[in-house]
Amino acid sequence: MHYGKENEVSCDVLVLGGGYSGCWASMGAIKAGARVVLVEKSSTQTSGSGGGGLVQWYCANTNPACKISPEEWTEANLEIFSGWRCGITTYIQCRESYDRLLDMEKMGVKIRDSENEFKGAEFRDEKTGFLFCQDYENKYNIRVCGVQYQAIAF
Numbered sequence: 001m002h003y004g005k006e007n008e009v010s011c012d013v014l015v016l017g018g019g020y021s022g023c024w025a026s027m028g029a030i031k032a033g034a035r036v037v038l039v040e041k042s043s044t045q046t047s048g049s050g051g052g053g054l055v056q057w058y059c060a061n062t063n064p065a066c067k068i069s070p071e072e073w074t075e076a077n078l079e080i081f082s083g084w085r086c087g088i089t090t091y092i093q094c095r096e097s098y099d100r101l102l103d104m105e106k107m108g109v110k111i112r113d114s115e116n117e118f119k120g121a122e123f124r125d126e127k128t129g130f131l132f133c134q135d136y137e138n139k140y141n142i143r144v145c146g147v148q149y150q151a152i153a154f
Contacts, residue, residue, distance in 0.1 A: 011037040024100040056133050057101050057142040061094040065125040065139040070094035073140065101142065111144050
């Protein structure tokens with residue numbers, strides 16, 4: 001670290017914060033062809049909400065078992081929060097979340113019950129091996145336990 005030193009950089013997308021959201025937003029923008037700068041005050045391996053571990057992958061509405069589309073989820077959230085929610089960011093989160101989870105799987109992060117430890121459980125989808133939490137009927141939140149997810153992925 002060099003205090004007092006300034007660097008000028010240019011980008012298409014500036015992401016502030018290197019927690020889960022910031023890292024995945026950066027990766028999504030890069031995949032779309034944008035030049036990205038991510039600014040984080042500390043290590044991306046331990047920062048943000050994922051620093052202490054991860055319990056669920058929220059709003060994975062495009063996973064094969066989910067019964068609620070990103071559009072339906074966005075509409076419901078706008079209604080529930082009386083418009084005090086950003087519909088665009090909610091929709092993007094619901095549309096992109098599952099793809100980012102599959103990116104983690106490609107990086108070697110275990111996201112499925114591949115050993116059938118929970119076979120037959122109400123919260124397990126037998127076709128995909130995903131474990132769901134909170135809403136077992138609509139299946140939009142995928143259970144993923146591990147304190148090292150962020151360190152492995154980033």
